[in-house]
Amino acid sequence: MWFQLEREIPSLTSDVLFxxxxxxxxxxxxxxxxxxxxxxxxxxxxxxxxxxxxxxxIVVESLFDGMYSLLDTITNDRKVTEKIFPxxxxxxxxxxxxxxxxxxxxxxxxxxxGKELLRTPTSDFSTTFSLALGTVLVVNFIxxxxxGVLEYLNQFFxxxxxxxxxxxxxxxxxxxxxxxxxxxxxxxxxxxxxxxxSLRLFGNMYAGQILTIILLGIFSLALPSLWLAMNIFVGILxxxxxxxxxxAYYMLAxxxxxxxxxxxxx
Amino acid sequence: MDAEAAALIAKGLVTFSMFGSGIGEGYLIGKALEAMGRNxxxxxxxxxxxxxxxxxxxxxxxxALVAFFLI
Numbered sequence: 001m002w003f004q005l006e007r008e009i010p011s012l013t014s015d016v017l018f019x020x021x022x023x024x025x026x027x028x029x030x031x032x033x034x035x036x037x038x039x040x041x042x043x044x045x046x047x048x049x050x051x052x053x054x055x056x057x058i059v060v061e062s063l064f065d066g067m068y069s070l071l072d073t074i075t076n077d078r079k080v081t082e083k084i085f086p087x088x089x090x091x092x093x094x095x096x097x098x099x100x101x102x103x104x105x106x107x108x109x110x111x112x113x114g115k116e117l118l119r120t121p122t123s124d125f126s127t128t129f130s131l132a133l134g135t136v137l138v139v140n141f142i143x144x145x146x147x148g149v150l151e152y153l154n155q156f157f158x159x160x161x162x163x164x165x166x167x168x169x170x171x172x173x174x175x176x177x178x179x180x181x182x183x184x185x186x187x188x189x190x191x192x193x194x195x196x197x198s199l200r201l202f203g204n205m206y207a208g209q210i211l212t213i214i215l216l217g218i219f220s221l222a223l224p225s226l227w228l229a230m231n232i233f234v235g236i237l238x239x240x241x242x243x244x245x246x247x248a249y250y251m252l253a254x255x256x257x258x259x260x261x262x263x264x265x266x
Numbered sequence: 267m268d269a270e271a272a273a274l275i276a277k278g279l280v281t282f283s284m285f286g287s288g289i290g291e292g293y294l295i296g297k298a299l300e301a302m303g304r305n306x307x308x309x310x311x312x313x314x315x316x317x318x319x320x321x322x323x324x325x326x327x328x329x330a331l332v333a334f335f336l337i
Binding site for chain 2: 012032073074125133196198200202203204206207210238240241244248
């Protein structure tokens with residue numbers, strides 16, 4: 001009993017607890033709700049911060065400062081960081097909390113009518129996929145609003161370059177045909193961003209859970225605790241990676257022109 | 267050969283993709299450490315970019331892992 005504990009390997013999809021019409025509430029949705037309530041309480045506490053800091057305030061402020069300097073290293077510009085921080089910072093906080101909340105003992109063992117009640121949201125593919133889809137859509141929308149419809153479509157369907165290339169002659173025209181198809185391939189690139197962002201987060205968290213269960217079968221006294229300690233690191237790292245990749249995609253979609261303008265001025 | 271045996275062979279083949287991921291990550295971290303050694307002032311910036319790169323290189327292995335569980 002000390003050495004081998006058998007547990008069921010969690011399924012890929014989470015259990016559906018009850019249905020509201022066509023919306024079904026599953027175990028991961030319930031934990032997302034709990035996390036959102038926690039964040040609301042936290043927001044209420046943060047609003048009441050004073051100039052003389054308490055211990056809790058110091059912790060929150062240093063975390064906030066850390067996130068800011070992390071984004072600064074990617075954007076290289078405080079103004080861009082301030083603009084993008086509300087969305088990226090909240091994604092980072094949400095993913096970090098939902099990765100770590102499963103490590104609280106007993107929280108994933110709660111059951112209700114034979115189904116698990118709470119499940120780590122990021123180990124359910126629907127959560128990570130919708131997060132990734134939402135962020136990529138927001139980044140594309142910001143880029144659309146900033147560049148205008150024509151220039152945004154010109155990224156993908158470069159007809160202007162095609163016409164200009166053929167005016168110069170056959171040789172440059174053929175090169176511009178190749179460039180046109182490279183532009184069309186960028187649409188696939190946008191879709192791959194969604195898939196890779198969501199699969200990375202899901203794969204890490206789900207594999208973490210499965211490895212914990214495998215280790216419980218080998219030496220259940222000591223090995224799982226080591227791996228769970230590692231999971232704290234992995235959970236925070238994956239949240240940081242998700243947030244910094246979203247920032248990098250934002251910079252790719254929007255930041256190019258700003259940097260070009262700066263170089264022109266200087 | 268029955269279907270179960272083929273699935274097990276496929277599971278074994280899927281793990282081969284981890285070769286590439288390991289090589290890529292090693293190369294990336296080695297180059298990043300080299301850059302940090304040459305220019306220690308920039309090490310903070312290089313470290314965050316290295317972490318992003320490692321996460322990108324790792325994603326192939328993660329796809330393989332997901333495929334492993336799906337088979």
